[in-house]
Amino acid sequence: MMIRELIQGQEAATQLKPLLQNPIRVDGSLSRVDELVTNVLRSFTQALSLLSSFSYDGETLGGDEVAHRDLPSSGENGLPVVAPGNYVPRKTAQTWTTVSHTTDDTHAWRKYGQKGILNSKFPRGYFRCTKKYDEGCMATKQVQRTQENPDMFEITYIGIHTCKATLLTDTTNTNREESYLANNKETNHLIKQEYYLKEESPSDDANKVEDHHKFYDPIQWSDWEDIEQSKPNIINMPLKLASSDNADIVHYSYTGSQSLDIDFFGGFRSF
DNA sequence: CGTATTTGACCTCG
C-alpha cells in the first residue's frame, strides 16, 4: 500500500514537471497543476503515515505479525529503534487538543468505544475515521465533556487524516456522538439545528462559497500562521464550528512527532 | 438489510 502511494506520488510529480516547465499555460493547466500538487502531497502524507504506524494493527506489510512486547521502545529524538530484521511498532502520531462547545469538525467519525475515566465525571468517547478500512486512514479522536463546563467538549485528535478530505460534504452522520455524550440533549439539538440552518442559508451562488468558508472555518487563516511550520498539514487541523453567539473555542495544544510541543491559548471569536 | 452505536470483555502498559 505504501509503495502504491509512493508510485502515485511519483506519477503525479512526473506529470507536473512539464506543466511547470512550459511557460505557455493552456487553459485549465492551473487547476491541473493544483490537482497534481495535491496528489503529490497526499501520497507523501499517506506514505509517511503508513510508515509510522504500519504495525499498529499487525496486518499491514503483508500481514507479518510483529510482537508488540520485547521490543525496544524508542530512541532519542522519538524515532523508532529498528532492530536488525525487525519492524518496530511505533505510534508517533501528532496530537492536538481543542475545547469547544461542538464536536463537529467536518470529518466523518465512527464511535468504537467509551470509557469511564478515573476522577472524571463524564465518560470519554473514542472515535476513528470512517475511512479507516477504505483508505487506511488512521486518524482518531477522543471526546470528553469537561468537568467545569458540562456543555463544552475537550477533543483530542490523534493522527492526521490521510483520507480524502470530506470538507463541505455529508454532515448527516458526523454529529451523532453529541446525542450520546449529551447530558443536555436539548442544548445539542439546538446547536445541531443551527448548524443545519446555517449550512442551508447561502442566498445566491456568488456568496455561496464564502458563506460556507465563513461558517466552516471561522478561525481566520492568519490565526494559524504562527504555527504553520510546526504543523504536519494545515488541512488536517481541526476546522472548528462555532455559532455566532458563542466564542468558546478556548484552548489549543499541539504535539508534533519530533517532541515539539506547542501550547497556546486563543480567544478566537467568530464574528 | 447495510451501517452505526452500545457495551462488556479483552489487551497493553506502567
Next chain:
DNA sequence: CGAGGTCAAATACG
C-alpha cells in the same frame, strides 16, 4: 493489578 484504549457481538438506526 488497574487505568485507559480497543474489539466485536448484539442491538439500534435509517
